[in-house]
Amino acid sequence: MNTEDRTSLGRIDLVLESDTSVYLFELKVNSSAQAALEQIKEKKYYEKYLNIQKEVLIIGVNFSLEERNVTDWVVESLGL
Numbered sequence: 142m143n144t145e146d147r148t149s150l151g152r153i154d155l156v157l158e159s160d161t162s163v164y165l166f167e168l169k170v171n172s173s174a175q176a177a178l179e180q181i182k183e184k185k186y187y188e189k190y191l192n193i194q195k196e197v198l199i200i201g202v203n204f205s206l207e208e209r210n211v212t213d214w215v216v217e218s219l220g221l
Contacts, residue, residue, distance in 0.1 A: 150184040162196040169203045174213035177201030187219055196220060 146153040155166035165186055167177035178201030181187060190197050196218060203213040 151180075151186065153181075153186045158195070162198060163190045163193070164198050164200060165190070166200045166202060169201070171206055172203055174201040174203045174215045177203065178215050178217060191219070
């Protein structure tokens with residue numbers, strides 16, 4: 142697990158890697174999971190993981206301060 146993993150265009154909030162997959166998380170507070178996912182795409186956080194022969198999944202998560210919980214999340218697979 143890596144937190145604040147650096148890329149040339151920013152930092153990925155959280156990276157989890159298994160034997161077969163890499164999970165890239167962008168976390169938002171009082172925003173939307175879609176906005177988090179769009180940030181991953183716009184800043185191309187996934188690029189450094191595309192050539193490692195593992196499935197790459199990008200995940201946007203939103204937390205609500207009012208509800209004190211996850212309120213929204215989306216997952217997209219970029220394949221191998």
